[in-house]
Amino acid sequence: xxxxxxxxxxxxxxxxxxxxxxxxxxxxxxxxxxxxxxxxxxxxxxxxxxxxxxxxxxxxxxxxxxxxxxxxxxxxxxxxxxxxxxxxxxxxxxxxxxxxxxxxxxxxxxxxxxxxxxxxxxxxxxxxxxxxxxxxxxxxxxxxxxxxxxxxxxxxxxxxxxxxxxxxxxxxxxxxxxxxxxxxxxxxxxxxxxxxxxxxxxxxxxxxxxxxxxxxxxxxxxx
Amino acid sequence: xxxxxxxxxxxxxxxxxxxxxxxxxxxxxxxxxxxxxxxxxxxxxxxxxxxxxxxxxxxxxxxxxxxxxxxxxxxxxxxxxxxxxxxxxxxxxxxxxxxxxxxxxxxxxxxxxxxxxxxxxxxxxxxxxxxxxxxxxxxxxxxxxxxxxxxxxxxxxxxxxxxxxxxxxxxxxxxxxxxxxxxxxxxxxxxxxxxxxxxxxxxxxxxxxxxxxxxxxxxxxxxxxxxxxxxxxxxxxxxxxxxxxxxxxxxxxxxxxxxxxxxxxxxxxxxxxxxxxxxxxxxxxxxx
Numbered sequence: 001x002x003x004x005x006x007x008x009x010x011x012x013x014x015x016x017x018x019x020x021x022x023x024x025x026x027x028x029x030x031x032x033x034x035x036x037x038x039x040x041x042x043x044x045x046x047x048x049x050x051x052x053x054x055x056x057x058x059x060x061x062x063x064x065x066x067x068x069x070x071x072x073x074x075x076x077x078x079x080x081x082x083x084x085x086x087x088x089x090x091x092x093x094x095x096x097x098x099x100x101x102x103x104x105x106x107x108x109x110x111x112x113x114x115x116x117x118x119x120x121x122x123x124x125x126x127x128x129x130x131x132x133x134x135x136x137x138x139x140x141x142x143x144x145x146x147x148x149x150x151x152x153x154x155x156x157x158x159x160x161x162x163x164x165x166x167x168x169x170x171x172x173x174x175x176x177x178x179x180x181x182x183x184x185x186x187x188x189x190x191x192x193x194x195x196x197x198x199x200x201x202x203x204x205x206x207x208x209x210x211x212x213x214x215x216x217x218x219x220x221x222x223x
Numbered sequence: 224x225x226x227x228x229x230x231x232x233x234x235x236x237x238x239x240x241x242x243x244x245x246x247x248x249x250x251x252x253x254x255x256x257x258x259x260x261x262x263x264x265x266x267x268x269x270x271x272x273x274x275x276x277x278x279x280x281x282x283x284x285x286x287x288x289x290x291x292x293x294x295x296x297x298x299x300x301x302x303x304x305x306x307x308x309x310x311x312x313x314x315x316x317x318x319x320x321x322x323x324x325x326x327x328x329x330x331x332x333x334x335x336x337x338x339x340x341x342x343x344x345x346x347x348x349x350x351x352x353x354x355x356x357x358x359x360x361x362x363x364x365x366x367x368x369x370x371x372x373x374x375x376x377x378x379x380x381x382x383x384x385x386x387x388x389x390x391x392x393x394x395x396x397x398x399x400x401x402x403x404x405x406x407x408x409x410x411x412x413x414x415x416x417x418x419x420x421x422x423x424x425x426x427x428x429x430x431x432x433x434x435x436x437x438x439x440x441x442x443x444x445x446x447x448x449x450x451x452x453x454x455x456x457x458x459x460x461x462x463x464x465x466x467x468x469x470x471x472x473x474x475x476x477x478x479x480x481x482x483x484x485x486x487x488x489x490x491x492x493x494x495x496x497x498x499x500x501x502x503x504x505x506x507x508x509x510x511x
Contacts, residue, residue: 111269
C-alpha cells in the first residue's frame with residue numbers, strides 16, 4: 001500500500017495516500033462525533049486548517065473534500081465561536097444600516113482578502129463584505145448563495161467579522177423583501193385551500209389497486 | 224497602453240451607493256454631457272474611509288491600494304472619486320506606496336492581485352472640473368444658469384488638509400467658488416467653510432456634530448446663502464441630518480447636483496429651489 005505521513009494535531013501517522021483528511025483521521029483512530037456531518041461537502045461541519053512542509057501558507061478547507069498530502073500538518077476547527085445578535089426579520093429593512101446596526105464590526109474590514117483565500121467554496125467573501133458596507137443586500141445574497149457556514153473566513157478575519165451570520169441575515173432579507181413574490185404559488189395555494197382539487201384527490205384515495213394501476217397506465221405523459 | 228482621454232475610471236465609494244445615491248446619479252449624467260465615458264472600476268472595495276496615520280500599519284493601506292490595482296487593470300492612469308474622504312485616503316495611500324520598500328511589502332501581501340506599479344493619479348470632481356474641463360468650457364456647457372442663486376461653498380477638512388494633499392490653497396481655496404460661478408451661481412464665502420463638520424463623531428457623539436452643524440449653517444445663512452453645497456457625502460449628511468433644532472433650514476446639496484441641474488439633467492432637489500421663470504430669469508428661493 002502507498003502510505004504517506006500526516007500529522008494530526010501534531011502527532012504523526014502513516015495513512016494510505018488518496019484518502020480525504022476526514023478518512024485519514026478515522027484511519028488513524030479518531031472517532032468523529034463533532035466536526036463531521038454530511039461527508040459530502042455541503043454541511044460545513046468539518047472545517048480544517050493545514051500547512052504543507054516548506055510552505056509558509058496556512059491553507060483552509062473541508063476535511064471531507066480534501067485529499068491528504070505527504071507531510072501535511074492538520075488541525076480541525078469543528079466550531080467557530082461567532083456572535084449572532086437576535087433579530088426579528090419583520091422589523092428590519094433590507095439595507096446597509098440594518099447590517100451595520102447588527103454587525104458593526106463589518107466596518108472594520110480593511111479589504112485584506114484573507115477571508116476569500118480561506119473559503120473552501122471559493123466564494124468572493126471580501127466582495128460580499130464590501131457589498132454589505134454599501135448596502136447591496138441582493139448582491140451579498142448572490143455572492144454567498146453557496147456558503148456552507150464552515151466559519152473559516154470568520155476564524156481568519158483580522159477585523160473579527162462573523163461573516164456567515166451576516167450572510168444568513170442578508171439572504172433572509174433578500175428573500176423576504178427584495179425577491180419578487182412567486183404569485184403562481186400563492187394562487188395555487190389559494191386554489192387548494194378552496195378545494196379545487198378535492199374531488200380528484202378523494203377519487204384517487206378511494207380507488208382499488210386495480211383501478212389505480214389502470215389509471216396509472218392510462219395517464220397522460222408530457223412529451 | 225494607449226488610453227482614451229475621455230474614458231474615466233470611476234471609484235464610487237460606499238456612500239455613493241448607499242445613503243448618497245441621489246448625489247451620484249445626476250453627477251454621472253452631467254459628466255457624460257461633458258463628454259466623459261465614466262466607467263465604474265470592477266470589484267472595488269471601501270477606500271478605508273479614515274486614512275491611517277500609523278507608520279507601521281501597512282495593512283490599512285491594502286484596501287486603497289487594491290482599488291488602485293483595479294484601475295491599473297483597466298489600463299487607466301487616473302481614477303475619479305466624487306467623495307472627499309475617498310479622495311483623501313486614495314491619494315494619500317498612492318503617495319505612501321511611492322516608497323519602494325512599502326510597495327514591495329504590500330505587493331507581497333496581496334499575492335492574489337497583480338503587483339501595483341504605481342503611477343495612478345486620483346482626481347476629485349473639483350480637480351477634474353478645474354484642471355481638465357476648465358471653468359470656461361464648463362460655463363459654455365451650462366444649459367440652465369443658476370441665475371445668481373447664492374451658494375455657500377463648504378469644503379470641510381479633507382479636501383484641504385493636510386496641506387500636501389490639498390486640492391487647492393488650504394487657507395484660501397477658490398476652486399469650488401469658481402465652479403459655482405461657472406454654473407451661474409453666486410458663491411457665498413463664509414468663515415466656517417473650512418471648519419470640520421464633526422465627521423465620524425456622528426456615530427458615537429452626534430451632539431458634537433449637531434453643535435458644529437448648527438454653527439456652520441448659521442454662518443452660511445447669516446452670510447446670505449440660499450443653500451450650502453459640499454463635495455463630501457459625510458459632510459452633507461452631517462450638515463443636513465444632524466441639523467439641530469432651531470438651525471437654519473437651508474438645503475445642503477452635493478456639488479454635483481447643482482452641476483447636473485445646470486447641465487440640464489433632471490435634478491429635483493435643485494429644481495425645488497428654483498422656479499423657472501423664463502421671462503425674468505429670476506430665481507425664487509424656496510422660502511428658506
